[in-house]
Amino acid sequence: MKLRLIFIVLSILILIFLTLPVVRILTSLTFSQYIQSLKDVSVISSILLSLKVSLYATILVIFTGVPLAYVLARTDFPLKGVIEGLIDIPVMIPHVAAGIALLMVFQANGVFGEFFKSIGITFLDTQYGILIAMTFVSAPFLINSAKEGFKKIDGRLEFVSRSLGVGPLETFFKITLPLTRKDIVNGALMMWGRGIGEFGAVVIIAYHPMTAPVMIYDRFNSFGLNYALPVTALMILISILIFIVIRIINNVLK
Numbered sequence: 558m559k560l561r562l563i564f565i566v567l568s569i570l571i572l573i574f575l576t577l578p579v580v581r582i583l584t585s586l587t588f589s590q591y592i593q594s595l596k597d598v599s600v601i602s603s604i605l606l607s608l609k610v611s612l613y614a615t616i617l618v619i620f621t622g623v624p625l626a627y628v629l630a631r632t633d634f635p636l637k638g639v640i641e642g643l644i645d646i647p648v649m650i651p652h653v654a655a656g657i658a659l660l661m662v663f664q665a666n667g668v669f670g671e672f673f674k675s676i677g678i679t680f681l682d683t684q685y686g687i688l689i690a691m692t693f694v695s696a697p698f699l700i701n702s703a704k705e706g707f708k709k710i711d712g713r714l715e716f717v718s719r720s721l722g723v724g725p726l727e728t729f730f731k732i733t734l735p736l737t738r739k740d741i742v743n744g745a746l747m748m749w750g751r752g753i754g755e756f757g758a759v760v761i762i763a764y765h766p767m768t769a770p771v772m773i774y775d776r777f778n779s780f781g782l783n784y785a786l787p788v789t790a791l792m793i794l795i796s797i798l799i800f801i802v803i804r805i806i807n808n809v810l811k
Contacts, residue, residue: 579793586790594787603772604791610684610768611752614692615699615745622700623741627733630707644701647694655694656761663689663762686763691752698751702744706737742806750799754792 586594594600629641647655662668663680673679680686710733718728734741756770764771769792777785 579797582786582790582793585786590787591790594791597787599767600769600772600788600791603767603769603788604795606684606687606766607753607768607770607792608795610687611691611695611749611755614688614695614752615749617688617692618696618699618748619741619745622696623703626700626703627707627729630704631712644697648697652694652755652757653761656690656758659689659693659758660762680762682763682765684763684766687759687766687768690758690762691755694755694758695748695751699741699744699748702747703737703741706740706744707733709740710736739806743803746799746803746806750796750803753799754796 625644629637660667660681662670663673663686664670665674665679665681670680673685678685680689714732714736715728718732719725723731754770755768756774759768760771760774764775767775769788773785773788773792776788
């Protein structure tokens with residue numbers, strides 16, 4: 558009984574710590590201030606830019622990261638652990654450092670910069686720069702979620718499908734992928750949400766056009782807390798909405 562009471566008290570403390578700042582921000586604005594913020598074209602543009610580019614990044618990793626996740630889940634090979642560690646690096650390193658690393662590779666005179674420049678794509682202060690920053694820091698969420706989903710599937714189901722004459726590609730799309738759908742969707746939503754909130758890597762590569770987190774920083778740094786609050790509150794509301802969507806999808810896919 559005493560142990561349960563201790564755990565309840567500790568749980569309440571951490572819940573207060575996690576929720577109080579959010580509640581404080583959301584209640585710091587009046588309804589009319591929310592409406593006024595929604596009428597601010599620059600605020601809405603920055604939020605829509607964050608949502609749009611993060612969605613593009615998520616789609617990109619669905620087509621590239623899900624196959625990688627399947628290979629890691631189904632195949633044992635030398636240096637597999639190293640590759641899994643490399644996937645997790647963007648989560649572990651400071652995101653400002655990630656932005657600098659990307660800049661070294663994709664700037665005009667970088668490793669890939671000259672090639673992309675030759676086909677009319679530049680990354681410094683463009684949406685392409687925002688895209689690679691969001692992709693780099695948030696891709697591990699989708700890849701790791703998909704990998705764990707593939708691991709849960711009994712490989713014998715795929716074997717039975719193959720023994721009945723179904724090809725490997727058809728087996729993947731008709732058997733494996735549907736059974737992993739929940740984990741892939743959850744990972745995609747987590748990646749999308751993480752990309753929306755990315756600041757450190759984005760601000761290094763593309764201060765402009767401003768995503769919502771960069772605009773929050775710019776307004777706070779230039780004009781102070783009160784000027785940054787409306788964008789902050791709207792972004793928190795969007796994050797809460799994403800969280801609710803994730804929970805609803807979880808329940809639907811059970």
